[in-house]
C-alpha cells in the first residue's frame with residue numbers, strides 16, 4: 347500500500363467520473379471501504395450493506411469478485427445501484443442522446459424563444475416577477491442580458507394551465523429544516539414551462555430499452571435540481587478579493603426545498619444535455635459494464651459471484667439471511683436527524699414514478715406528522731446491530747460509518763456491551779470528499795464521520811493490527827462525541 351492509499355482511507359480524494367455524476371445525500375467515498383474489502387475478505391465472500399444509498403460499494407465488491415447484498419428503503423438508491431451494475435456503453439448512450447436531441451430539442455427551445463428569434467438560456471426571477479432574460483451568444487462566452495418583453499411574458503402565460511403528465515404526485519411533510527410543507531406541490535418547485543419540457547424528455551426516454559432508459563432517467567433526476575426554481579442567484583461576487591461587483595452569477599440548488607426569492611429558471615434542455623455529457627465522459631472510462639445479479643437470497647447463496655439489490659426495510663430482509671453467512675457488513679446508516687433521505691428524494695422518486703414506504707424509514711424527522719422520534723430510531727438501530735451480530739461469520743468484520751452531534755443518538759451502541767456477540771475494536775475519523783453534499787452545517791455539527799470497526803467477541807483470528815495502526819487517526823477508544831451547543 348502506498349502512503350497516498352493509506353492517507354486516502356481517512357482523507358479521501360474528490361469524487362470524479364461516475365462518482366460525481368449524481369448527487370446522493372450522504373454519499374460516502376469508497377477508499378476506506380475498498381481498503382477493508384481487500385484486506386479483510388476473500389474472493390466469493392459475501393459483503394452486505396443494509397443502508398446502501400448510492401450503491402458505489404456494490405461495484406467495488408463485484409470488481410474484486412466478492413458477492414454483494416445491498417438493501418435500501420429508498421427506491422432512488424436502488425435505481426442508482428442497479429444502474430451502476432449495468433452501465434450502457436458510452437457510444438450507445440451518445441446515440442440515444444442524439445436521437446432525443448433530434449426529436450425534441452427544437453420543441454423545448456421553442457418554449458424559450460425570444461422576440462428577436464434567439465433562444466433564452468436563463469430567466470432571472472424575483473418573487474414571481476421576471477427581471478431579465480439571458481442568452482448565450484453564438485461566439486464567445488459572455489452572456490447577452492435582455493430586459494423582459496411582453497413576448498416573454500406571453501410565452502410564460504401560455505403554460506399557466508399546464509399539468510404534468512409523467513410525474514407522479516409528490517408527498518411532502520411539514521419540515522422547517524428542509525423548508526417543506528405538506529401543502530407544497532411540484533408547481534411550487536418548478537415553473538409549468540419546465541414541467542412541460544421535462545414531460546417531453548420523459549416521453550422520449552420511455553421509448554428506449556431498460557439499460558439506456560435507466561441511464562437517461564438518472565440523467566434527468568440528476569439535472570432536475572438545476573431545472574427547478576430553487577437555483578439561487580449569486581450577487582455581489584467580485585472577481586478579485588475585496589472588490590464588490592453587482593454582477594449576478596448562476597448559483598445552484600442546495601439541499602432541501604429552499605426557494606430563494608432571487609432565483610433562475612434555466613433552459614431545461616441545456617440542463618439535461620450538460621448532465622448527459624458528464625455521464626458520457628464517465629462512461630468512456632468504464633471498462634466493466636455489466637455484473638451478474640441475483641433475484642433472491644437463496645440464489646446468491648448458491649452462487650460464487652454476483653449481487654442482490656433489494657428495495658425494502660433492511661431489518662425485515664436481514665431476518666431472512668442465514669446466521670453466520672456474511673463475511674463483512676459495511677454500512678453507513680442514517681445518522682439520527684441529519685438527513686431525511688426519503689423526504690429529500692421525493693422529486694427524484696416522483697420522476698422515476700416510484701412509490702415510497704415512508705413508514706419503514708429509520709430516521710429521526712422534524713416533520714411531526716411522521717412521528718419519527720429518537721426513541722424509535724434507537725430501538726431500530728439496536729435491532730439492526732442485533733441482526734448483524736447474528737449473520738456475521740465468526741471471522742467477519744463489521745464497519746459502521748457514523749456521525750451524530752448528540753450523545754443520545756449513539757446510544758444504540760449500548761447493545762454491544764449488553765446484548766450482542768460483537769465487540770468494538772477501534773475507530774478512525776473520515777473526512778468527507780471535497781465536493782460531497784455537506785451533511786450537517788448546523789452549529790455544533792461534527793465535521794467528520796467515524797468508522798467504527800467491530801468483530802465477534804472472543805474471535806481468535808488475527809486482526810492484522812499492524813494494518814489498522816497505519817490508518818490515520820486509528821484509535822481503540824470509542825470516538826469522542828461532540829455535543830450540541
Ligand SMILES: C[S@@+](CC[C@H](N)C(=O)[O-])C[C@H]1O[C@@H](n2cnc3c(N)ncnc32)[C@H](O)[C@@H]1O
Pocket residue numbers: 370371372373374375396397398399400401402417418419420423658659660661677678679680681687688706707708709
Ligand atoms: C447515510 S445513507 C447511505 C449513504 C451511502 N453510504 C452512500 O455512499 O451513498 C443511509 C441510507 O439508509 C437508507 N435507509 C433508511 N431507512 C432504511 C431502512 N429501514 N432499510 C434500509 N435502508 C434504509 C436511506 O434511504 C439512505 O439511503
